[in-house]
Amino acid sequence: MTKFSLLDHELVPKHEIMSEGELKSVLSKYFIDKEQLPKIKVQDPVIKEIGATIGDVVKITRMSHTAGEADYYRLVIE
Amino acid sequence: MSISETTIESMTKDLSLPSNIMKTLREETLNAGVSKKEMEEIIEQVMEEYKESCIEPCDAAGVIAAQSIGEPGTQMTMRTFHYAGVAEINVTLGLPRLIEIVDARKIPSTPMMTIALSKENQEDYAYNREKTRALAWEIEATRIDHIADVTTDLSQMKLIIDLHEKAMNGRNISIEQVKEKLNEEMNVLVNISPDIDNQIVITPSEPSYRELLQLAKSIHTITLKGIEGIKRVVVRKEGEEYTLYTEGSALRDVLQFEGVDRTRTSTNNINEIYEVLGIEAARNSIIKEATDTLREQGLTVDIRHIMLVSDLMTCDGEVKQIGRHGISGEKASVFARAAFEVTVSHLLDAGMRGDVDELKGVTENIIVGQPIRMGTGDVHLVSKRREEDIEVKDECGI
Numbered sequence: 001m002t003k004f005s006l007l008d009h010e011l012v013p014k015h016e017i018m019s020e021g022e023l024k025s026v027l028s029k030y031f032i033d034k035e036q037l038p039k040i041k042v043q044d045p046v047i048k049e050i051g052a053t054i055g056d057v058v059k060i061t062r063m064s065h066t067a068g069e070a071d072y073y074r075l076v077i078e
Numbered sequence: 079m080s081i082s083e084t085t086i087e088s089m090t091k092d093l094s095l096p097s098n099i100m101k102t103l104r105e106e107t108l109n110a111g112v113s114k115k116e117m118e119e120i121i122e123q124v125m126e127e128y129k130e131s132c133i134e135p136c137d138a139a140g141v142i143a144a145q146s147i148g149e150p151g152t153q154m155t156m157r158t159f160h161y162a163g164v165a166e167i168n169v170t171l172g173l174p175r176l177i178e179i180v181d182a183r184k185i186p187s188t189p190m191m192t193i194a195l196s197k198e199n200q201e202d203y204a205y206n207r208e209k210t211r212a213l214a215w216e217i218e219a220t221r222i223d224h225i226a227d228v229t230t231d232l233s234q235m236k237l238i239i240d241l242h243e244k245a246m247n248g249r250n251i252s253i254e255q256v257k258e259k260l261n262e263e264m265n266v267l268v269n270i271s272p273d274i275d276n277q278i279v280i281t282p283s284e285p286s287y288r289e290l291l292q293l294a295k296s297i298h299t300i301t302l303k304g305i306e307g308i309k310r311v312v313v314r315k316e317g318e319e320y321t322l323y324t325e326g327s328a329l330r331d332v333l334q335f336e337g338v339d340r341t342r343t344s345t346n347n348i349n350e351i352y353e354v355l356g357i358e359a360a361r362n363s364i365i366k367e368a369t370d371t372l373r374e375q376g377l378t379v380d381i382r383h384i385m386l387v388s389d390l391m392t393c394d395g396e397v398k399q400i401g402r403h404g405i406s407g408e409k410a411s412v413f414a415r416a417a418f419e420v421t422v423s424h425l426l427d428a429g430m431r432g433d434v435d436e437l438k439g440v441t442e443n444i445i446v447g448q449p450i451r452m453g454t455g456d457v458h459l460v461s462k463r464r465e466e467d468i469e470v471k472d473e474c475g476i
Binding site: 047070 | 096097098099100101333340341342344351353354355356357358359362363365381382385389392393394395396
């Protein structure tokens with residue numbers, strides 16, 4: 001049985017780990033700290049799959065019903 | 079004279095518009111063939127209209143969402159059980175289902191799965207009735223009652239199981255498999271009867287009536303084949319494609335089966351989606367289930383309100399309920415919590431601990447009679463000293 005990628009499921013949007021520079025520009029755009037972002041647990045199946053660690057920020061590209069495509073950010077926590 | 083695609087693209091690329099409005103804008107202007115001046119005017123009007131339809135700063139988005147979902151909720155039928163389409167599967171709908179969703183129940187009252195089948199070629203599961211039926215029997219839990227009669231022989235201290243050959247063939251299970259499974263699950267002697275066809279005899283480990291009766295009871299709970307908890311599987315043809323609907327839910331197990339399309343298979347159990355597919359999938363699932371429930375009742379609620387609710391429920395990385403043990407119970411303010419439920423115990427606990435209420439939220443400020451921090455109440459004037467003044471004062475050592 002081949003392992004399938006969770007990210008292929010129609011309910012799961014695209015998750016990617018953000019680079020330092022990208023993160024900085026997002027945080028300065030909204031005038032916030034990293035800790036003020038929404039959270040995602042490190043045990044989350046998708047986080048395990050993309051291999052993010054605690055303290056990383058993942059960028060989620062959601063398919064939105066209203067905006068077409070929307071970016072969302074989550075901080076990986078314990 | 080109309081402008082080219084690249085000009086349109088360069089003119090619109092710096093606009094802060096959502097991607098689908100941007101797309102429509104680009105496509106429509108390209109098709110209509112507008113001049114540069116017209117394009118400028120269109121952009122100006124689109125931006126104006128977009129700003130107009132955006133939510134205003136300090137607007138009480140949460141209260142509006144609560145009212146927008148709550149009001150149609152009053153028109154919902156209190157107790158509705160419905161059959162999902164032609165597939166005779168009973169699912170909770172209406173208000174009870176909506177409450178179930180926002181309460182983030184671990185197990186919904188009627189769990190149900192929609193299993194999409196793979197359709198890579200013409201002969202694949204989704205187009206083949208026999209393959210689909212066989213898969214359905216693999217998934218559906220088979221118990222001893224489905225394929226046999228169980229009788230207790232008190233005089234010989236035995237359990238006699240008479241298997242029905244037809245039922246066994248239908249479910250594609252053999253007498254050896256049944257024997258093996260029973261052997262595995264129970265710590266007793268299981269034998270295939272040598273004289274009578276399709277008969278299994280079970281002897282308890284010690285010859286006592288208690289043991290025998292307990293055995294007769296526990297044999298009914300064993301799942302011989304299939305996934306535990308899947309009570310029924312219904313095959314339905316939708317368009318060209320066969321789809322399976324199940325009563326009971328076990329997403330993780332079902333995804334392991336060959337022939338199941340793992341990208342489109344889903345369940346109505348949000349907690350299960352959270353465990354198998356993660357928090358973002360759970361958020362999407364909350365939105366889908368809530369809108370479907372409301373739409374089924376003929377109510378239209380703007381999806382933005384439901385999106386706000388599901389964002390709030392999932393913002394901490396786990397599915398939280400809206401209520402005492404979730405969002406309302408986690409508020410920082412003592413007054414806000416006391417205003418929601420179990421007032422006295424909240425106030426008493428806070429008093430004993432010596433809690434401080436910072437009066438930052440809405441509820442607590444209404445309680446003490448101050449302007450709330452919403453709308454115009456959230457606008458403050460901050461005076462900015464001129465730089466030269468600061469310098470002078472610094473020199474004076476003030």
